[in-house]
Amino acid sequence: MSIPPPVAADLIHERVKAVLGDRVIAANSLRNYLTIEIAATDLLVVATALRDDPELRFNFFGDVTAVHWPGESQELEVVYHLRSIPANRRIRVKTRIAAHESVESMAQVWPGADWPEREVYDLMGVNFVNHPDLRRILMDEDYEYHPLRKDFPREGL
Amino acid sequence: MATVEIERIAGEDDSGLILNMGPQHPSTHGVLRVVLKMDGEYIEEAVPIIGYLHRGTEKIAESETYTQILGYTDRMDYTAAASSNLGWLVAVETLAGIEVPERAQWLRCIVGELGRLAGHLVWIGTHALDIGAMSVFLYAFRARERVLELFEELCGARMTHSVMRPGGFLEEPREPFYEKLESSLDYFIKEINQFDKLLSKNDLWLGRTVDVGVISGDDAIAMGLSGACLRGSGVEWDIRKAEPYAAYDKVEFDIPTGTGKGDVYSRYLLRLEEMRQSVRIMRQVIEHLPPGPVMTDDARVARPDTPRLYTDMEAMINHFWMYIHGFPVPRGETYVAIEAPKGELGFYVVSDGSGKPYRMHVRSPSFVNLQSLPYLVKGRLLADVVSVIGSIDIVLGEIDR
Structure with missing residues (x-):
């Protein structure tokens, strides 16, 4: 099994649109990196579709992280980086939530999301529902803060 | 940190033996702690506990310039700092749209492969030492010393060197570097062959590594494993070929997959072969190294020449601004992954248009690979934990960041 040549970006783009339909709120492919934005409630459906579609097969959970935008109504932006080894393509899935809301855990779809999600929970305070072990x-287990939030000072707590 | 873990895995009835391994245990390669629930000599459950080396690199990065962060990336995978540097720089250059000159691209392959060699030599030394092969450790560190000397020749520093800069290299390596590199390549091959001779058919080594810590290719992908842990399971995957960066699309090399069985022995075999491939890449680079500058002339990142700095006011202002405020990077985001010695090293950078990143996130390969440890050792002997940790090849500086 050698490394497959990357499937044309347009084809992947079209296929993602066809599979997800109007679940995609916004999409772009800046810097040759397909990025889609979806609603947090659709996350599990979208993830399963991206993994199971025979043409896309995003089988590799690359990374999850979050970006804090204080002052906005949906202040936490959760960013997933997925990779399809069969199609040799990557996709970025973004979703926005308010600080008190939670997202479905991707560990239900890719077991590899376990630790990365724990890290995001720890440092950013994103709550993942149905995570096996959140x-x-x-940080220490009785630590009270989420240090990567923008309102957490770099020094002098 | 671990009291909760101990109570949780001890369970209600408090049956079985709870064994604490680390964080000062030499075979955990740093400050990794593993709490084990034992049934006699067998592992019922293993819980890795990390975070002892957490320095908040991602938080610090938000108030440093893009060039300053380079120094922090050195301290992530400190056995192969060059790869972390390279990953960060490729990410920054992608986001800022900086073109790197051809010669610098080729030189980056040399630096990247030297880093891989250094990382793998530390790995084979400590891995063999954990399993009881003391002499391999000594030979491996002797060979690694040669790599570090090369780095010293290149830039003066040995381990945390930050030799590259956004836009290329700070300066052209001096002539003795190339001579020394060329004369070292055969030595590396000789050393690698020696490890091969000492271990690959050694009965004790085979007993400790064959069919230990097995993971299938599909499971490895699902678990997010990358690098040697993924290839050892027979999945031919290497970001240097899949999404080439630097000049990796212009050199020839193979992707070894070991025996493809996904055990410790397979990961061992393929890393040995990877070192040979690194040498092969460096040979090609030396042969085809194109002439030209090693630093871009993009005024955002290129340091003004020293004579101009003292005679031209514009150059002085430019220089001052560059070092105090950093160079502005356009608004946007990027995720760039490279093939580090440990696996897929990814940098996610969000810029708000200023000279410092709004958010920087590291997808460190050791962190993700380590989460497979409980799966790999479940039901195995205690001694296998040591060889499995060694074969995952972790660096705690990168896991905890």
Whole structure:
């Protein structure tokens, strides 16, 4: 099994649109990186579709992280980076939530999302529902803050 | 940190033996702690506990310029700092749209492969030492010393060197570097063959590594494993070929997959072969290295020449601004992954248009690979934990960041 040549970006783009339909709120392919934005409630459906579609097969969970935009109504932006090894393509899935809301855990779709999601929970305070074991991972277990939020000072707590 | 873990895996009835391994245990390669629930000599459950080396690199990065962050990336995978540097720079250059000159691209392959060699030599030394092969450790560190000397020749620093800059290299390597590199390549091959001779058919080694810590290719993909842990399971995947960066699309090399069985021995075999491929890449680079500058002339990142700096006011202002405020990077985001010695090293950078990133996130390969440890050792002997940790090849500086 050698590395497959990357499937044309347009084809992947079209296929993602066809599979997800109007679940995609916004899409772009800046810097040759397909990015889609979806609603947090659609996350599990979208993830399963992206993984199981025979042409896309986004089987590799690359990474999850979050960006904090204080002052906005949906202040946390959760960003997933998925990879399709069979199609040799990547996709970025973004979703916005308010600080008190939660997102479905991707560990239900890709077991590899376990630790990365724990890290995001720990440092950013994103709550993942249905995660097998959502605990702090880098900080101490009785630590009270989420240090990567923008309102957390770099020094002098 | 671990009291909760111990209570949780001990369970209600408090049956079985709870064994604490680390964070100061030499075979955990740093400050990794593993709490094990044992049934006699067998592992019922393993819980890795990390975070002892957490320095908040991602938080610090938000108030440093893009060039300053380079120094922090050195301290992530400190056994192969060059790869972390390279990953960060490719991410920054992609986001800022900086073109890197051809010669610098080729030189980056040399630096990247030297880093891989250094990382793998530390891996084979410590991995063999954990399993009990003391002499391999000594030979491996002797060979690694040669790599570090090359880095010293290149830039003066040995381990945390930050030799590259956004836009290329700070300066052209001096002539002795190329001579020394060329004369070292045969030595590396000789050393690698020696490891091969000492271990690959060694009965004790085979007993400790064959069919230990097995993971299938599909499971490895689902678990997000990358690098040697993924290839060891027979999945031919290498970002250097899949999404080439630097000049990797212009050199020839193979992607070894070991025995493809996904055990410790397979990962061992393929890393040995990877070192040979690194040498092969460096040979090609030396042969085809194009002439030209090693730094872009893009005024955003190119340091003004020293004579101009003292005679021309514009150059001085430019220089001052560059070092105090950093160079502005257009608004946007990017995720760039490279093939580090440990696996897929990804940098996600969000810029708000200023000289400092709004958010920087590292997808470190060791972190994701380590989460497979409980799966790999479940039901195995205690001694296998040591060889599995060694074969995942972790660096805690990168896991905890």
